[in-house]
Amino acid sequence: MSRILIKICGLSTPETMEAAVDAGADMVGLVFFPKSPRHVSLSDACRLADIARGRSQIVALSVDMDLPSLQRINELVRPDLFQFHGQETPEACAAARVMLRTRIIKAIGVREAADLDAALPYVTVSEHILFDAKPPKDSDVPGGHGVAYDWSLLKALDLPRPFMLSGGLDPANVATAIATSGARAVDVSSGVERAKGVKDSELIRAFVAAVRSAEDVKE
Numbered sequence: 001m002s003r004i005l006i007k008i009c010g011l012s013t014p015e016t017m018e019a020a021v022d023a024g025a026d027m028v029g030l031v032f033f034p035k036s037p038r039h040v041s042l043s044d045a046c047r048l049a050d051i052a053r054g055r056s057q058i059v060a061l062s063v064d065m066d067l068p069s070l071q072r073i074n075e076l077v078r079p080d081l082f083q084f085h086g087q088e089t090p091e092a093c094a095a096a097r098v099m100l101r102t103r104i105i106k107a108i109g110v111r112e113a114a115d116l117d118a119a120l121p122y123v124t125v126s127e128h129i130l131f132d133a134k135p136p137k138d139s140d141v142p143g144g145h146g147v148a149y150d151w152s153l154l155k156a157l158d159l160p161r162p163f164m165l166s167g168g169l170d171p172a173n174v175a176t177a178i179a180t181s182g183a184r185a186v187d188v189s190s191g192v193e194r195a196k197g198v199k200d201s202e203l204i205r206a207f208v209a210a211v212r213s214a215e216d217v218k219e
């Protein structure tokens with residue numbers, strides 16, 4: 001099986017950022033959403049990004065953020081990609097991509113097969129489509145809940161390029177998730193934490209090792 005792209009999201013300390021980069025994460029995510037337990041200030045984000053720069057791709061995660069705020073993150077933190085995890089329209093993604101001269105990961109919430117259709121308008125205005133679990137109904141945070149969905153829904157997808165998978169992944173289930181969904185890229189937050197919002201370096205290493213082992217399995 002070819003190499004699977006790994007993103008570790010919601011890093012908020014230098015130690016766990018170093019652990020993720022050192023373990024071989026392809027992407028590391030910084031969350032800019034004050035309602036999230038993983039939210040980082042701009043100044044902390046700059047310090048964390050400097051640990052990863054040139055070693056892993058830096059992803060700035062935002063939720064329905066206005067363009068001036070995105071521009072400020074772009075100038076100060078200098079991420080390699082932005083992850084849009086809200087209700088951003090295809091037009092807003094296209095505009096941000098041009099204005100910020102960046103690459104985009106667009107998250108699409110999934111609970112049932114019909115939810116997958118929402119991805120199509122974003123194929124031409126983003127570099128990656130990320131299929132994440134829809135949040136619990138009473139939550140005002142659209143991701144990072146450690147909730148899984150039926151990954152097999154993704155198996156029959158006919159998109160022009162590989163997709164990313166997230167939602168309830170952890171070191172113990174990620175190999176099954178890859179085999180069940182056909183994903184070529186995975187993203188994790190809660191599954192590498194010892195408490196809500198508190199990343200664990202050992203779990204990060206275990207997650208990366210589990211994905212790399214899954215790559216060795218013959219298709």
Ligand SMILES: O=C(O)c1ccccc1N[C@@H]1O[C@H](COP(=O)(O)O)[C@@H](O)[C@H]1O
Nearest residue numbers: 009036143144145146166167168189190
């Ligand atoms: O991590 C967060 O706090 C977060 C906040 C707002 C939107 C998205 C968020 N994280 C993303 O959620 C998914 C799944 O996370 P989990 O592994 O199930 O906890 C992942 O793509 C994160 O990037």
